[in-house]
Amino acid sequence: MRMDIDRSGCDSEAARLLPWFVSGRLDPVERARVDEHLAACPICRADREAQAQLRELMRSDDRIEYSPQPALEKLMSRIDEMDREFDSGGSTIAPRPPRVAMHAPRWLVAALVIQTVGLGVLGAALWQHFGSEPAPGQYRTLAATAEPVTGAPQLRVVFAPATTVADIAELLRPMRGTVVSGPSEAGAYAIAVAGDHARPRELDAQIERLRADRRVLFVEPIAGAPSQER
Amino acid sequence: MTRGPAVEPLDRRAETIPASAPTNEHELELLRRTTSRDRDAFQQLYLIYHRRLARFLTRMTRRYEVAEEVINDTMWIVWQRAGDFRGSSQVSTWIMGIAYRRALKSLRRASLQIHAADLDTRDEETDAGAAVDDAERRQLVGWALARLPLEQRLVLELTYYLGHSCEEIAEIMDCPVNTVKTRMFHARRKLRQLLPAQPGHSVE
Structure with a gap:
């Protein structure tokens, strides 16, 4: 041969x-x-x-002609949507069909579902970590901490699709972060930060830390969100 | 934050840049501007990469619609994380690495790995010894490439079509350099089996 x-x-x-x-x-x-x-x-x-x-x-062997324009338009629509959402500064996003900007692959939808379900577990973990038992008759969300966060959430974060619940907990723990809402249509979570971590300088440091982490696709301060000064 | 029309007019020149052109400096500049949310720069980068990503990912996933989703997932990450690029590698290595990982995940989740017997090229089988011109040779090579295991096929694509070095391919595929060489070695050997009288075949 x-x-x-x-x-x-x-x-x-x-x-x-x-x-x-x-x-x-x-x-x-x-x-x-x-x-x-x-x-x-x-x-x-x-x-x-x-x-x-x-x-x-x-x-x-380059005979196939590709047409990038339709796919590029889809992507720019997705980016526009993300920008609009962030510019709105709030966590309430008008309900939209799930595939407005582009056809989300099944794995992405599955990942978001897993993340959503997992947030319950994450909330419980944070509660266990920081919390004490609430007074009888006092309602408390799973995401509530012993040191309730006042004011609006300070950060909006998009995690990489493969990020696990344990990863999210690990990412939020150093700044005592709490997931206030999300995921939005664009997969963003609103995060509230507790205690000294919410001070401007420390918050900037936390943002840098998150941006440096490969599990975080996007992190941005929420416009107009008050930082906590003591 | 920069805002503008969803899509600027196409820069046709961007489509014609060869995959192997020494464009790293230009691409670095586009990436730097992308960090500042410069949509025009990002769209130029998109158009530069669309063709090579489309070919590479179509070879990888075998379905253009899947490849197109992966292209947009890849470039979405580029848009979000352009500031993370530290310049320790070529821009192309960074982007192709993102694309490779996104495509692998897509393949794993969608179970899209198609066995050789199911390939669309099954009707194109030709007498491998009868090729007479470049068109037929290209067809035969495409037929043979499609029969290589995924990782071997991609090493050939990354080497010969996209012009990456062995070290860059190791970075893209997140594996040791030696593994890249071994994959290439097996790819060449299998091509010689499939195309005994064609390019890739060595002397007896």
Whole structure:
């Protein structure tokens, strides 16, 4: 069989690097190694030619014309919608059909459902972490903390679709964050921050921390939300 | 926050930029402007990447409608996280890595991995030894590529069509460099089996 090339005596590493030699993407040291090997190896010289032909054929196989405009319009609509939502500054978003801006993939819908359900668990976890038992007869939401947050939520956050409930809890714990509402149509949660973490400088630090985390797609202060000064 | 018409007129030039063109500086500038919510810059970036993403993701998912969803998911993340790009890699490596991960998730969730026997190209089977011109050779190569395991096919695409280095592919596919080389090695070997008289075949 032709694939059973006898590469005895062949510098196998140089042979393995051959495709990137052909595409011109080796560093100088690797290139020199392959160059040297090619000078002595007729098998790899022939393979180099074959790989060069394959590359040319693959690069020339570009007959399909794509139309980016419709997809781009969908995406810009999605971005517009997100901006409108953030500019509104509130957590109440007018109900919309679930697929206004673009056709959400099933996995995304599933992820949002899982996140929504998981928030209940998250709320319970936060309650356990910070809370004490409420007075008899006093109603309390699962998301309530022992140190109730006053005023409006300060942050709006969109988590990456694969973010788990445990991840969200981990992200919110350092700033004693509470999910006040969400997910919105765009998948955003309104987050209230407790205690010193709500002071402007500390809040900025928390925003930077969240932005640096790959599990957070977007975080922005909610316009007009009062920060808590003591 | 910048606001404007949903979509600016198409910059036709952006579509014609070859995938392998040394455009990193230009793309870095577009990304920097995207960080400032510059919609025009973002749309230029989108148009630059749409073609290469469409081809790569269609090869990966085998369905253009799925590829298009992944393209928009990818570029949505680019819009949201442009400020996270630190310049330690090429812009193209960063974006292709996002696309690869989004597509993998999409494939896993939708169970869209299609076995070779179910490929749309099944009616295009041709006598592999009878190719006479480039069009037929391209058809044969496409037929053979479609029969490679996903990871091997993508390494070939990333190397030969998109022009990425071995290290960049390792970053995109989040695997060791050695794994990339091994995938390429097996891809070449399988292509030689499928196309004994075609490009990719070595001398006896």
